[in-house]
Amino acid sequence: MADRPTDERLEVRRSARRRKTIAVHREGDVIVVHAPMWMSDADVQRHARDLVARLRRRERPARSDTDLLTRALWLRLEFLPDAPEPASVRWSDAGSRWGSCTSLDRSIRIARALEGAPQYVIDAVIVHELAHLLAADHGPGFQRLIARFPDNARADAFLAGMSYAKGVAGDY
Ligand SMILES: [Zn+2]
Structure with a gap:
């Protein structure tokens, strides 16, 4: 949450030409x-707070496939050491499911729609797969097996909310 650089500051510029909306953009710090x-x-201040939050969300570094695989290997050791080690864990843009797996080649795919979700949600989907x-x-x-992961109920509630908001079934 508190990932904002400490030397960052906000500067308000007023313009007579600007009629209705306020906008934010970054110039260095x-x-x-x-x-x-x-x-x-x-x-x-009130409008800027929302826009600045959105700007920071956009700037947050994307999670990579490597991050995902590293996380999956750790989750396996922690909760499912009896499961075979996954060969690949990737973000996927295809399909409407939160996660899917192919046991033949031990590959796991996680919906890219979850990229911005809290870590415990992504973890729950990985553990599921x-x-x-x-x-x-x-x-x-x-x-x-999945009951070994402690945050399933919270993750399911989050995913149900996301499915509702997106209007998709969102199975996994
Ligand atoms: Zn399933």
Whole structure:
């Protein structure tokens, strides 16, 4: 959360030409807030807060396939050491499922839509797919495997919310 550089500062620039909206962009360590003349300082601060948060989210470094594989190997050791080691774990733009796996080549794919999700959500989907390397269906054996990961309920709630917002089924 607190990943913002300490020397970063905000600078508000007022413009008579600007009529309605406020906008933000970065110039090095400075985040410039463009605001219309008439808007009160309080309103500028309030609108700027949301826009700056969005700007920081966009600037956050993307998680790579390597990050994903490293995480999966760690999760396997921690929770499912009896599962075979995955050969590849990749972000996928295809399909509407949060995750999928092919046990034949031990490959796992995680929906890119989850890239910005909290780590425990991504972890839960990875653990789910790792468990599929041991059990193909969602039967009692599978449930016992994924129950070793402590954050499933919280992750499922988050995923249900995302499915609703996106209007997709979002199975995995
Ligand atoms: Zn599944």
